[in-house]
Amino acid sequence: MTERKGTHAKERPSSATSVASSTIRMERLAKRYPMGDEVVHALDGIDFSVDEGEFVTIVGPSGSGKSTLMNIIGLLDVPDEGTYVLDGQDVALLADNDLADLRNRSIGFVFQSFNLLGSLTALENVKLPLAYRGTKSREADATARRYLAKVGLEGRDHHLPNQLSGGQQQRVAIARALVGEPKIILADEPTGALDSRTSVEIMELFKSLHHEGQTVILITHNPDLAEQADRVVRIADGRLCTSAHGHEDRRRAICGTAGRSDAEPTAATVRPAAEREGEAHATRANG
Incomplete structure (x- = not known):
């Protein structure tokens, strides 16, 4: 059995x-x-949990570690240390096929x-995950x-992506994410390519899904969008901050290498980590 890079040195059975x-x-x-x-310490001692049915946003500046955290949550990357349990499964104990199955089933x-896919209609794009199953x-x-x-998007079944607005394309993408009935919707900057009005509409859709019981984790750099979730978690310098619920004063939710403070992290605190993580990702991409 092939050992995946970056995982713990544990024996992996065929089923976890x-x-x-x-x-x-x-x-x-x-x-x-x-x-x-x-x-580069992209993530440094993260303790994090999400309950079923929660709507959680993770917010932080570029290079803060939020993309690395998203990749690990989504089983697209593996941690070097620590424990990650997803839907009752310790992912470090999973064989590669079991890991892929858990990702496809849960996220x-x-x-x-x-x-x-530009050559496929909205309907064909949405049903792709079902075809793979x-x-x-x-x-x-x-x-x-x-x-x-x-x-x-009822009635838009046969439209190609280039016949849809940006907001409509994102709705198709959300439908595709939902079609397999996953435990978790993991959204990475889902409004980043949209105008402000359409961004509000997409956030309302996520909130509606959450109210129906869907677990949603949304990664964003936009604090105004982040505050619409049940819980906001800030990340900087590879460390999570205290979470805040509802519309609590999020100035209390800050990070730092020495612990918590009563002010937001400064550019001097965050920027070096952002630069280091960005350089590390560039090195890996070009290596």
Whole structure:
């Protein structure tokens, strides 16, 4: 069995042992990237949990570590240290096939750039995850149409992406994320390519899904959008801040290498980490 880079040195059985608890539980999570003679601590001792049905936003400046955290939550990357339990499964104990199955079953992804296939209609894009699961075509069509209607795109089944507005394309992407009925919707800057009015509409859609019981984790750099969630978690310098609920004073939710403070992290605190993480990602991409 192939050992995945960055995981704990644990024996991986073909199917994982269940661990009871919240939808997501992370303890002392760390992720490091080499950069020349230095090591970048993209994540440094993260403790984080999400209960079923929560709407949580993760907010932080560029390079703060939020993209690394998103990749690990979404099982697109693995931590170097710590424990990550998703839907009762310790991911460090999963074989590669089991990991892929857990990701496909538990997480629906929504991205800033929509990631729709331009040659496929809205209906065809939405039903792609069902096709990969082997769902019969007629059943997949009916399910995809139901989710297009759910996001307000009834009657747009046969439109290509270039025949839809940005907001409509993002709705197609959300329908595609929902069609497999995942435990979690993981949205990375879903309003980043949209105007302010459309961004509000997309956030209202996420809130509506949450009110129906869907667990939503949304990553953003926009604090105004972040505050619309039940809980806001700030990240800077690879460390999570105190979470805030509702419309509490989020100036209390700050980070720092030495603990908490009563002021927002300064540019002097955050920028070096942002630069280091950005350089590390560039090194990996070009390596």
